[in-house]
Amino acid sequence: MLNKLFSLSAILIFSVVYSQTSITGIVKSTGKTPISGANIYLENTILGDTTNEQGQFKINLEKDQTPEKIVLIINATGYESKSISLDSNAPLVLDLGNILIDKKAKSIDEVVISANSFSLGKSRGVEQLNALDVVMTGSSNGDIMGALQSLPGTQKVGEDGKLYIRGGDSNELGTYIDGMHVFSPYTANAQDTPSRGRFSPFIFKGINLSLGGYELEYGQALSSVLPMETKDVSGESKLGINFSPLSVGGGGTLGKEHQSVSFNLNYTNLGLYNRIFPDRYTWKKDYSNFSGEGQFKNIFKDKSQLKVYWGYNRTDFSREYNDINTLQSRDLGLAENNYYLNTTYQTKPKNGLQYFAGLAFSRVDDKYSNTQVSGDAYNEAQQEIHAKFRLRKTFSKYYKLTAGAENFVRNYDNQYYLNDQKLQNQKLNYFISAIFADNQLRLHKGLYTNISARAEYNDYNKSSVFYPRLSLDYINKRFQSSLIYGRYYQLPGNVVLAKSNNLSQEISDQYIASFSYDNHGISLKTEFYYKKYSNLHLWKDNEYTSNGFGDSKGFDVYFSDDKNIKNFKYSLSYSYNDSKRLYERYTETATPSFASKHNIRLNALYYISPIKTYFGITHTFASGRTYNNPGLQGFNQSKTPVYSSLDANASILLGKKVILYTSLSNLLGRENIFSYRFAQHPNNNGFYNNEPITASRNRFFYIGIFISLKNNSAYDVSNF
Amino acid sequence: MKLKTLPLAVFILIQFNCMAQTSMSSEKKEDFLAKALEKAKTVHTENDIQNSVNEIKRIESLDPDYWLPSYYVSYMETSMSFFTDPDKKEAILTDAKERIEKLLDNPASDKSELYTLLGYYYYAKITQDPQKNGQIYYKDVISNYQKAITINPANPRPQYLLNLFEDRMNGFMGKKDNDLCNKLQKNKESFASFKPAGKNYPTWGEKELLSKIKDSCKQD
Numbered sequence: 001m002l003n004k005l006f007s008l009s010a011i012l013i014f015s016v017v018y019s020q021t022s023i024t025g026i027v028k029s030t031g032k033t034p035i036s037g038a039n040i041y042l043e044n045t046i047l048g049d050t051t052n053e054q055g056q057f058k059i060n061l062e063k064d065q066t067p068e069k070i071v072l073i074i075n076a077t078g079y080e081s082k083s084i085s086l087d088s089n090a091p092l093v094l095d096l097g098n099i100l101i102d103k104k105a106k107s108i109d110e111v112v113i114s115a116n117s118f119s120l121g122k123s124r125g126v127e128q129l130n131a132l133d134v135v136m137t138g139s140s141n142g143d144i145m146g147a148l149q150s151l152p153g154t155q156k157v158g159e160d161g162k163l164y165i166r167g168g169d170s171n172e173l174g175t176y177i178d179g180m181h182v183f184s185p186y187t188a189n190a191q192d193t194p195s196r197g198r199f200s201p202f203i204f205k206g207i208n209l210s211l212g213g214y215e216l217e218y219g220q221a222l223s224s225v226l227p228m229e230t231k232d233v234s235g236e237s238k239l240g241i242n243f244s245p246l247s248v249g250g251g252g253t254l255g256k257e258h259q260s261v262s263f264n265l266n267y268t269n270l271g272l273y274n275r276i277f278p279d280r281y282t283w284k285k286d287y288s289n290f291s292g293e294g295q296f297k298n299i300f301k302d303k304s305q306l307k308v309y310w311g312y313n314r315t316d317f318s319r320e321y322n323d324i325n326t327l328q329s330r331d332l333g334l335a336e337n338n339y340y341l342n343t344t345y346q347t348k349p350k351n352g353l354q355y356f357a358g359l360a361f362s363r364v365d366d367k368y369s370n371t372q373v374s375g376d377a378y379n380e381a382q383q384e385i386h387a388k389f390r391l392r393k394t395f396s397k398y399y400k401l402t403a404g405a406e407n408f409v410r411n412y413d414n415q416y417y418l419n420d421q422k423l424q425n426q427k428l429n430y431f432i433s434a435i436f437a438d439n440q441l442r443l444h445k446g447l448y449t450n451i452s453a454r455a456e457y458n459d460y461n462k463s464s465v466f467y468p469r470l471s472l473d474y475i476n477k478r479f480q481s482s483l484i485y486g487r488y489y490q491l492p493g494n495v496v497l498a499k500s501n502n503l504s505q506e507i508s509d510q511y512i513a514s515f516s517y518d519n520h521g522i523s524l525k526t527e528f529y530y531k532k533y534s535n536l537h538l539w540k541d542n543e544y545t546s547n548g549f550g551d552s553k554g555f556d557v558y559f560s561d562d563k564n565i566k567n568f569k570y571s572l573s574y575s576y577n578d579s580k581r582l583y584e585r586y587t588e589t590a591t592p593s594f595a596s597k598h599n600i601r602l603n604a605l606y607y608i609s610p611i612k613t614y615f616g617i618t619h620t621f622a623s624g625r626t627y628n629n630p631g632l633q634g635f636n637q638s639k640t641p642v643y644s645s646l647d648a649n650a651s652i653l654l655g656k657k658v659i660l661y662t663s664l665s666n667l668l669g670r671e672n673i674f675s676y677r678f679a680q681h682p683n684n685n686g687f688y689n690n691e692p693i694t695a696s697r698n699r700f701f702y703i704g705i706f707i708s709l710k711n712n713s714a715y716d717v718s719n720f
Numbered sequence: 721m722k723l724k725t726l727p728l729a730v731f732i733l734i735q736f737n738c739m740a741q742t743s744m745s746s747e748k749k750e751d752f753l754a755k756a757l758e759k760a761k762t763v764h765t766e767n768d769i770q771n772s773v774n775e776i777k778r779i780e781s782l783d784p785d786y787w788l789p790s791y792y793v794s795y796m797e798t799s800m801s802f803f804t805d806p807d808k809k810e811a812i813l814t815d816a817k818e819r820i821e822k823l824l825d826n827p828a829s830d831k832s833e834l835y836t837l838l839g840y841y842y843y844a845k846i847t848q849d850p851q852k853n854g855q856i857y858y859k860d861v862i863s864n865y866q867k868a869i870t871i872n873p874a875n876p877r878p879q880y881l882l883n884l885f886e887d888r889m890n891g892f893m894g895k896k897d898n899d900l901c902n903k904l905q906k907n908k909e910s911f912a913s914f915k916p917a918g919k920n921y922p923t924w925g926e927k928e929l930l931s932k933i934k935d936s937c938k939q940d
Contacts, residue, residue, distance in 0.1 A: 037766075037767065037774075039773075039777050046779055048775070050771035053767070075777065078808075078811040234863075235866065235867050257870070303825075521849075521852065562851075562852055563851065609894070612894065
């Protein structure tokens with residue numbers, strides 16, 4: 001019996017020993033660092049091993065059923081897969097030695113080139129700032145355009161409140177929502193009172209301001225573009241209200257898994273506020289603004305998405321205006337209706353291909369009264385229909401194509417009445433058609449290039465233009481650098497086009513070099529730019545010509561840190577700009593009055609946990625702006641004193657459903673002079689009367705409360 | 721006598737051979753997964769957890785349409801991210817999220833479990849950098865847990881994780897939820913009455929819940 005048992009065990013042991021093979025090796029990166037935790041296994045089996053700290057592995061397998069062809073697969077997170085074919089007649093103990101694998105290269109879809117752009121929120125894969133930062137920046141009071149002025153490259157024009165970028169006028173910025181153009185993104189402003197962006201920042205998931213050299217999916221903007229993306233379908237329902245001494249508002253969302261409908265209403269009236277804190281002006285009809293917006297979103301079974309956004313904005317006011325020329329006063333009034341409708345449809349990427357189609361309608365109707373003299377009226381209606389189609393195809397990890405076509409149809413109509421008699425009626429109707437192709441290529445690990453083109457035809461001057469754009473970008477884990485060249489066109493504004501019939505498209509050639517460094521919450525960006533303007537509209541001999549020109553050069557530096565000090569975020573930005581132009585009614589080449597040479601901004605945000613409060617402080621400094629004194633030689637020869645303003649705000653989380661927000665602008669009460677207004681003709685003493693243009697009030701105090709009536713998440717002020 | 725032992729020896733030899741063979745039959749891959757999951761419950765070191773993850777990845781490569789292996793890889797990677805190196809954390813969380821997104825397209829997958837896992841992923845993202853990411857992702861954590869609950873109100877995992885997360889948020893705000901223990905007791909009942917929809921379907925979370933009740937709630 002024992003003999004049989006012995007022989008039986010002998011057979012078993014023998015078969016085990018003789019039929020086992022082992023494969024060993026060491027997995028290392030191409031930089032010779034051992035890789036631990038890598039998965040090594042035989043294809044189509046579960047036989048395998050995990051590498052240890054030294055990168056070593058050992059796989060034992062039965063020789064008898066090893067497949068004809070042994071393929072060894074090596075997988076490690078963050079590295080390219082590798083497969084090694086082995087001869088099935090390999091020796092019993094096979095040592096593969098060092099196996100080197102490459103780090104995984106980012107697919108062309110994942111690469112985000114951040115040169116020249118700043119993003120708020122979560123779109124584009126760049127998560128620099130939260131949309132809440134819009135509210136908590138300086139004294140923006142929830143104004144997107146105001147908050148963007150804390151970024152470098154922007155120049156402070158306090159009396160107007162619009163975005164001026166790198167020596168460019170405010171109309172050189174194109175604003176887009178979900179890829180569709182917004183013809184009029186600002187609220188109407190009273191003379192010397194800043195306007196605001198028309199949209200609530202909380203409808204957006206991402207705001208990407210491009211300071212220049214933008215992609216040719218967009219056009220008709222000489223300086224920059226501001227693409228904003230609205231949030232996707234909200235799975236939950238919300239309802240909230242907010243009020244302050246100058247406004248009351250509310251909104252909500254009815255949300256299901258694949259569909260949601262949202263709305264937001266707001267009414268602002270400065271009447272009550274002006275009685276408590278009077279400003280410099282005498283209001284005949286208090287400034288009031290009503291805005292309503294809504295959005296419907298739907299995700300279909302195939303994951304494609306439809307969004308329909310509508311917005312209506314009405315502004316009304318009438319203010320006593322003292323005319324420096326006639327020394328008489330009149331009640332300058334404005335009633336504006338602004339309509340916007342935006343529908344977009346986007347498919348889910350399939351095999352790297354994605355389609356987009358959109359239609360947008362913008363209309364602004366302005367009725368001014370007593371604009372030049374008492375008893376006159378000026379009406380202006382502007383309308384734009386924008387249709388766009390775009391496709392994106394990622395061919396491989398080396399090449400991605402974005403191409404499309406779009407069409408803008410614009411209508412313009414202005415009338416000027418004096419004592420009910422129509423003295424002027426200008427109309428304008430034209431369209432702009434464009435096609436574009438944007439090619440993004442990966443040349444080498446970390447090195448990308450973009451070669452794009454856009455062609456446009458407009459039937460105002462019946463000619464075509466061609467935009468080229470080239471860029472070379474180097475991207476690595478912490479550091480990015482880009483070189484960009486682009487040529488951009490824009491037709492002058494409707495008011496100018498209506499007065500002429502042969503103006504060319506204005507041109508800006510942009511050259512940009514950008515460097516950025518991001519590591520552990522620290523971000524440092526430096527950008528150098530040169531913009532050459534040509535064919536600018538220029539008033540000469542009683543008409544507009546296209547003989548204007550100019551240039552703008554400078555650099556921006558931005559530094560921010562949101563990690564190294566607990567509960568504290570801060571940023572510092574400095575912009576230097578040197579601009580000269582001969583355009584509009586300039587009599588000689590001069591620095592435009594919106595282009596200040598030095599702009600410095602310091603921003604800090606601190607969270608005090610025991611009182612659950614975020615404190616934000618912003619200091620803005622800008623060097624003097626040019627203005628024209630007709631009593632002196634030259635044009636724009638004079639300069640205002642420097643601009644300096646210290647603004648503070650606090651957001652207090654009173655509870656999960658209640659947030660109190662308060663802000664005070666110009667804490668130190670400095671009387672900043674934005675410019676001077678001069679009379680057209682000298683007075684009897686040969687002296688030109690003039691008055692400084694300053695803010696309507698020295699300090700602006702705001703306090704508002706946001707209450708969530710129904711909201712499943714806490715501390716969420718968004719009703720969308 | 722000799723004749724009897726020979727077939728026995730051969731039989732045993734064949735058994736050794738069979739152990740290494742693979743089979744595409746669903747029973748086999750379910751058994752492999754069950755075994756791998758049992759083993760995963762017992763491991764503690766990072767390297768051993770990675771080894772379990774790799775074993776499950778190999779099961780996944782046998783049948784890419786079987787959703788559970790990829791689900792568990794994503795779950796384990798997310799769990800691992802809490803204590804792994806910061807450099808590795810980003811890579812494994814990215815992989816975990818990609819898996820969840822791919823699984824959401826798979827018609828056979830349990831959407832309630834996937835949204836639970838997605839909420840858990842966003843919670844891991846917050847812990848990656850609480851000061852910055854808390855504000856950005858807290859809504860994603862809550863909305864995904866709620867989605868999971870809406871799809872399957874009987875699923876105890878998102879209910880428990882939501883209570884846990886809201887409690888953490890209250891802690892951050894300096895508040896205390898006095899109703900927490902009642903909520904956790906309800907979760908305990910949910911776990912007890914929960915029946916997984918199939919073999920190897922997720923059942924995790926109960927152990928952590930009981931441990932939390934023990935630590936935070938006085939037993940009456």
